[in-house]
Amino acid sequence: xxxxHDLTKxxxxxxxxxxxxxxxxxxxxxxxxxxxxxxxxxxxxxxATLLNPTWGEAYVCGNSIYTRPREIRRLVGYMPxxxxxxxxxxVIEYLEFFAAAYRIRxxxxxxxxxxxxxxxxxxxxxxxxxxxxSRGQTQRLGLARTLLHDPQVLLLDEPLSGLDPRARIEMxxxxxxxxxxxxxxxxxxxxxxxxxxxxxxxxxxxxxxMSVNASVADVMRQVRQQTVLHVAVHNQPETAARLLDDHPxxxxxxxxxxxxxxxxxxxxxDYSDLPTLLIQRGHRLTLFREEEVNLESAFMALTKGxxxxxxx
Numbered sequence: 001x002x003x004x005h006d007l008t009k010x011x012x013x014x015x016x017x018x019x020x021x022x023x024x025x026x027x028x029x030x031x032x033x034x035x036x037x038x039x040x041x042x043x044x045x046x047x048a049t050l051l052n053p054t055w056g057e058a059y060v061c062g063n064s065i066y067t068r069p070r071e072i073r074r075l076v077g078y079m080p081x082x083x084x085x086x087x088x089x090x091v092i093e094y095l096e097f098f099a100a101a102y103r104i105r106x107x108x109x110x111x112x113x114x115x116x117x118x119x120x121x122x123x124x125x126x127x128x129x130x131x132x133x134s135r136g137q138t139q140r141l142g143l144a145r146t147l148l149h150d151p152q153v154l155l156l157d158e159p160l161s162g163l164d165p166r167a168r169i170e171m172x173x174x175x176x177x178x179x180x181x182x183x184x185x186x187x188x189x190x191x192x193x194x195x196x197x198x199x200x201x202x203x204x205x206x207x208x209x210m211s212v213n214a215s216v217a218d219v220m221r222q223v224r225q226q227t228v229l230h231v232a233v234h235n236q237p238e239t240a241a242r243l244l245d246d247h248p249x250x251x252x253x254x255x256x257x258x259x260x261x262x263x264x265x266x267x268x269x270d271y272s273d274l275p276t277l278l279i280q281r282g283h284r285l286t287l288f289r290e291e292e293v294n295l296e297s298a299f300m301a302l303t304k305g306x307x308x309x310x311x312x
Contacts, residue, residue, distance in 0.1 A: 001026050001153060001184040002047060007056035009042050009208075016042045017208040020056070024186070024201065026152075029179040031199035032188040039208040040188040041081065044155045047186070048078040060153055077151035081158040083142050087131035091122065094130055095144060102149040116144040120174060136167025143174070154178065156187040160194045172198050226251065227268060231260040232287035233278065240283050244274060259287065 007020040017039040024030050032040045045051040047058050049069040058065045060072045086094060095113040104112055117123040120140040125133065133141060139159055146154065156175075160168050176198050179185055189195050195202070202219060204212035212219065233240045237258050244262045245253040249271055252263045264271060275288050 001028070002058075002060055002186070004047070004058040005056060007043065007046060007058055008054050009046065009051070010054045015208045017205075020210055022203065022213065024184050026184055027179060027182050028201055029175065029185045029187065029199045031195035031202040032186055032205065033190070033192050033195065033202060034205040035190050038205045040205060041157055043205075044078070044157055044186060044188065048076050048155050049073060050078070074149065075151055076153045076155060077146035077149070078155045079142050079146045079157060079159060081161060085130040085138060085141065087129065089130055090127050091117070091130060091133070091141060092126045094141065095148065098145050099148050104148065112148060116147050119147065120144045121170070134167070136163045136170065139163065139167070139171060140174070152184060154183050154185045156185065158188055158190075160189055168194065226266050227264040227271065228291040229262045229264065229271065229274070230287060230289050230291055231262060231278070231285070232258065234284035234286055236283070240278055243277060243281055247274060247277065249274065
């Protein structure tokens with residue numbers, strides 16, 4: 001759906017983005033992470049054909065940004081970080097105005113606008129004036145506007161910025177639903193936890209250089225060198241801990257507040273013998289789970305020293 005090759009944008013001697021390589025398939029929800037000014041917006045504007053690169057190539061659904069920009073604009077819905085709304089328009093009038101710009105005519109125009117309001121859960125504000133909406137509601141209205149022409153690709157620049165906690169949750173749920181509808185989505189943010197639980201792929205960019213570009217699962221595997229297990233037994237945790245510590249798959253064991261934390265040897269993936277061993281020795285398991293890798297911790301581990309590397 002989206003491919004970029006050596007995508008680069010320079011302003012004088014300064015690189016806004018440098019050699020961006022990206023491949024996204026249908027239904028991918030790509031979290032584009034980086035500080036303000038890192039190059040996220042530049043990349044998205046080039047993909048949306050709103051900005052020409054200095055060199056490199058980008059394709060959307062097989063269409064080149066150089067030779068088929070009109071076709072790309074029909075396929076893409078772009079929501080910038082900041083966008084204006086017409087304060088003297090009601091919500092439904094605002095959507096119908098843009099639907100007309102997309103050449104959606106006749107009774108279908110009102111039908112499409114009604115459907116978009118339902119998708120973004122803003123139907124109850126259809127007759128409200130745009131200037132009475134909260135920040136979260138305004139963001140949802142902008143997303144409804146972006147969806148009017150049923151784009152296959154969504155480019156959402158900081159859609160969660162400035163939202164209160166409830167509005168963030170609602171927007172994340174909405175992004176999940178759009179991904180389930182088969183949309184290919186690039187959503188940018190400078191705050192990793194905002195995207196950690198909804199994206200299947202992430203890219204990390206700083207000073208125009210993308211240092212991480214992988215599936216969330218691959219990032220987790222890359223960061224995790226050893227599996228950590230959390231185990232609890234009905235009684236005698238010290239005995240259970242010694243059993244685990246003597247097992248060749250286990251590197252180390254410690255007890256914290258009656259719970260056992262067992263770190264496995266590097267490379268051990270199958271640890272099914274361990275619960276079997278404990279049960280055979282008479283221990284009743286009340287907890288046995290693998291410790292999850294926090295994506296924020298993974299981000300910090302993967303980007304350690306990134307700034308200095310990107311500056312070279």
